[in-house]
Amino acid sequence: MHPAVASSLRTVAITLAALVLGALTPLGQGALPPELSSLANSASGWMIPTALLVWLLARGYLEAAIGGALGFIALTVGYTVASAWRGVDFDPLFWVIVGVVVGPFIGLAAHALHRSPLSAALGTGLLSGVLVGEAVYGLTVVGDTTSPVYWWITAALGVALLVATAARIRRPRLIVLATALTTSMAAVFLVAYQLLGSVPR
Template sequence: MPPIVASSLRIAGITAAALVLGGLTPLGQGALPPEFSSLANSASGWTIPTALLVWLLARGYPEAAIGGALGFIALTIGYTVASAWRGVDFDPLFWVIVGVVVGPFIGLAAHALRRTPLHAALGTGLLSGVLVGEAIYGLIVVGDTTSPVYWWIAAALGVALLLATAVRIRRPRLIVSATALTATIAAAFVIAYQLLGSISR
């Protein structure tokens, strides 16, 4: 099979799987307890499945970037279609834009986990930073109106990824770099979300 065909099939697999997962999400939300309701409007709710699909299927950075964007968008489209089928209005524009802008970076970070220790440290810093940053935002900024359960889970996943990478690479300087990048991305995430909230008011 020509490489470009194999690459296209892997990207299509990421997109198709994301579309299905997005479509199943509204159904799953109805079965989740209220403590997990924050998942419905969280960036990490799309980041985690996108990163997992890219990590499993992508075999190069170009595939990872394209798959990250298309996966994020497909999750949103699947969610929108399933919500409409259930009679619930959902405007996908914001999350589609997020997918176009952020999706490639999520894909690149996820694929980086498979590569050299340096790449893995950088990818971990980005992914862990998103998870920890959104958790901090959820607990501190919107903690009065949302359940803390999901935010603590997101934080735990971010820390767990950082620890898993530290065990794998076993290089103190890279571990420090991954930790510093996690903190930087987390802080940037909180600031960006606060700015976005003030603009949308």
């Protein structure tokens, strides 16, 4: 099979899988226990499946960037269509914009986990930073109105990714780099979320 065709098929697979996952999300929201209800209104709820799909299927950085954007957007579209089918109004504009702007970076970071130690450290810093940053936001800014359980899970995932990468690369300087980038990204994410206010549903 021609490489361009194979790349296109993988990108389509990422997009279709994300579309299905997005459509299933509103159907499963009612089944979530209160402790996990914050998943329905979190950036990590879209970032994690997008990163996983790209990590599993993408075979190059360009493919990963495109897949990250399309995956994020497809999750939003799937969610919007399923919500409309259930009679629930959902405005996808905010998350589509996020997908266009942030999706490629999520895709690049996820694919970087496969690559050189330096690339893995950088990719981990971005992904872990988002997870930890949102967890801090959830526990502090909206802690009075949401359960802490989901936010602690998100923080644990961010730390677990950082630890797993550290165990893989085993280079002190790169581990320090990944940790510093995680901390910096978490701080940037926290400030950005506070500037945006509450994330639209």
